[in-house]
Amino acid sequence: MKPIVKSSEELLPHLFRQEYAKMTAVLCRHFGLAHIELAEDIASETFLKASENWPINGIPQNPTAWLYTVAKNKLKDYFKHTAIFESQVKKQIIASPISDQQDFEFDPKIIADSQLAMIFAVCNPGNPMENQICLALQILCGFSVGEIANAFLTKTETIKKRLLRARNQLRKDHFRIKELNEKEIRQRLETVLRTLYLLFNEGYFSKTNNQLIRKDLCSEATRLALVLTDNPLTKTAQTYALLSLMCFQSSRLEARTNPEGEAILFEDQDKSLWDNALIEKGNYYLIHACSGAEVTKYHLEAGIAYWHTTPTDQKKWEHILQLYDQLILIENSPVTALNRLFALAKVYGNEKAITEAEKVNDNHSNSYHALLGYLHAERNIDTAIEHYQQAINLTKSGTEKKTLIKEIKRLTKKKTHNKII
Amino acid sequence: MKEFALIFRLNNTTDFKPSPEQMQERMNWLAGIASQNKLADKGNTLLPTLAGAKTVRPNNVVSDGPYTEIKEFISGYIVIRTDTIEEAVEIAKSNPIFKIGGNIEVREVLKRD
Numbered sequence: 001m002k003p004i005v006k007s008s009e010e011l012l013p014h015l016f017r018q019e020y021a022k023m024t025a026v027l028c029r030h031f032g033l034a035h036i037e038l039a040e041d042i043a044s045e046t047f048l049k050a051s052e053n054w055p056i057n058g059i060p061q062n063p064t065a066w067l068y069t070v071a072k073n074k075l076k077d078y079f080k081h082t083a084i085f086e087s088q089v090k091k092q093i094i095a096s097p098i099s100d101q102q103d104f105e106f107d108p109k110i111i112a113d114s115q116l117a118m119i120f121a122v123c124n125p126g127n128p129m130e131n132q133i134c135l136a137l138q139i140l141c142g143f144s145v146g147e148i149a150n151a152f153l154t155k156t157e158t159i160k161k162r163l164l165r166a167r168n169q170l171r172k173d174h175f176r177i178k179e180l181n182e183k184e185i186r187q188r189l190e191t192v193l194r195t196l197y198l199l200f201n202e203g204y205f206s207k208t209n210n211q212l213i214r215k216d217l218c219s220e221a222t223r224l225a226l227v228l229t230d231n232p233l234t235k236t237a238q239t240y241a242l243l244s245l246m247c248f249q250s251s252r253l254e255a256r257t258n259p260e261g262e263a264i265l266f267e268d269q270d271k272s273l274w275d276n277a278l279i280e281k282g283n284y285y286l287i288h289a290c291s292g293a294e295v296t297k298y299h300l301e302a303g304i305a306y307w308h309t310t311p312t313d314q315k316k317w318e319h320i321l322q323l324y325d326q327l328i329l330i331e332n333s334p335v336t337a338l339n340r341l342f343a344l345a346k347v348y349g350n351e352k353a354i355t356e357a358e359k360v361n362d363n364h365s366n367s368y369h370a371l372l373g374y375l376h377a378e379r380n381i382d383t384a385i386e387h388y389q390q391a392i393n394l395t396k397s398g399t400e401k402k403t404l405i406k407e408i409k410r411l412t413k414k415k416t417h418n419k420i421i
Numbered sequence: 422m423k424e425f426a427l428i429f430r431l432n433n434t435t436d437f438k439p440s441p442e443q444m445q446e447r448m449n450w451l452a453g454i455a456s457q458n459k460l461a462d463k464g465n466t467l468l469p470t471l472a473g474a475k476t477v478r479p480n481n482v483v484s485d486g487p488y489t490e491i492k493e494f495i496s497g498y499i500v501i502r503t504d505t506i507e508e509a510v511e512i513a514k515s516n517p518i519f520k521i522g523g524n525i526e527v528r529e530v531l532k533r534d
Contacts, residue, residue, distance in 0.1 A: 280445070283452035290460035299458060306456035319457055326458065 008054035015063060016047055017216045020142035023071055025114035046071045112227045119224055121170060123191040131166040134159055136195050141220050185233050193242050196221050200246050222246045241289035241298035247282035248305035251275040263403045279309050300327040317346035334362055338371050350375045366394035381415050422502050424461050424530040425509040431523040432493045434469050446517040454501055454512060464499035
């Protein structure tokens with residue numbers, strides 16, 4: 001039986017991911033982003049104290065409140081020291097701006113506002129997209145350099161460099177949310193949404209096997225999108241569409257992997273594990289996303305996700321194909337093209353999809369071979385296995401490898417079974 | 422693509438306040454349209470209460486309530502995007518309003534701009 005009370009080794013990493021970013025964001029209000037390191041130091045020290053204190057004294061009744069109290073005291077100490085430095089060491093009268101900055105609270109409103117400021121700071125168009133995401137993973141989601149490197153399948157050194165460059169850019173920018181005017185917020189919103197979208201996908205399609213990280217990432221991205229819907233400037237149709245997409249996808253999080261972390265194919269998912277409350281929220285936000293003539297990638301993807309969670313409709317795959325047809329006009333990526341072919345197979349049959357797929361001819365992509373393997377599996381087991389094998393050789397994801405090997409085993413079994421008959 | 426307004430009519434104000442189940446059903450219906458990228462405007466509900474509805478007629482005649490003819494009143498509208506009016510009618514047919522004796526008027530939108 002599982003113990004009800006979690007040990008601090010279990011609880012802390014989760015809390016760290018959840019609260020570190022919020023804490024840093026709120027602390028940043030007092031230091032400004034130019035000194036984000038100070039805020040991060042205080043947040044880190046707070047968690048360090050917890051990791052020393054909790055195993056000995058036990059987990060406090062309200063761990064989050066405990067953390068914030070410690071952070072608050074550390075901030076006070078910091079200001080006291082600076083005040084002494086300012087007044088005595090530098091022989092100056094107590095610096096006035098510091099004292100009125102002392103009273104700070106971690107109430108939900110302030111957290112939301114601070115995080116909004118952080119999101120917009122991170123999504124600085126002066127930084128290339130991948131640097132923005134690295135920074136977002138670190139600042140908004142409390143990821144370690146190692147974890148980011150894992151997610152990007154790159155060396156930690158590369159990530160360190162990216163983060164350094166991104167932070168330098170932020171410092172130059174002296175960003176504060178209050179200084180951003182309406183026009184700037186609107187301009188950056190697109191990048192902000194894109195970053196949240198990628199954050200979510202990082203969790204949803206992640207290469208890492210750690211379930212907890214993945215779920216934390218998805219819920220963090222969703223929560224941040226929700227923050228955007230609280231602000232009149234940022235609650236656009238696009239924001240609602242993205243949030244709707246996140247809700248629909250999240251509703252299937254529990255069902256799409258087994259306890260070993262292997263992916264479960266859509267058709268084999270236990271639909272009773274789908275989260276109905278999230279599906280309803282997805283519906284709600286999707287309806288809110290329909291104002292004005294604007295149709296974005298998020299609208300279409302939310303639509304596709306909607307049909308995936310609606311198991312009964314007979315025309316389901318026709319709707320999905322139609323949406324992919326529109327999506328491919330907005331964003332012609334290999335992933336979209338392959339997903340469209342999957343829908344095409346559902347509507348017009350595998351043969352037709354195979355002909356179309358051969359036109360795409362994306363030989364270096366594991367997804368391309370995985371799709372061809374799937375399309376051939378019914379009629380031509382040998383060709384299917386060949387493609388699956390190529391997909392295995394090309395993929396970098398352990399989870400995908402496992403799933404594909406399983407599929408090959410199933411096909412081989414079916415083949416010998418056919419022979420016996 | 423053309424746009425069509427779907428105008429919902431009810432004839433009993435007690436039906437106006439939907440039960441949670443009815444609300445759910447409506448949301449599902451709307452989400453189905455939205456997810457086909459055919460919901461041009463999620464529209465609004467029009468309050469039928471005596472305080473929230475008046476009819477203004479010539480010669481400064483103002484009457485309370487939403488009724489234009491007998492007991493029927495407009496309860497709301499949405500705008501959808503389809504190729505033909507037939508398709509719009511098909512979409513309207515699946516609305517749960519008919520279960521409570523309401524009806525839907527489908528009207529092509531002629532944009533002013």
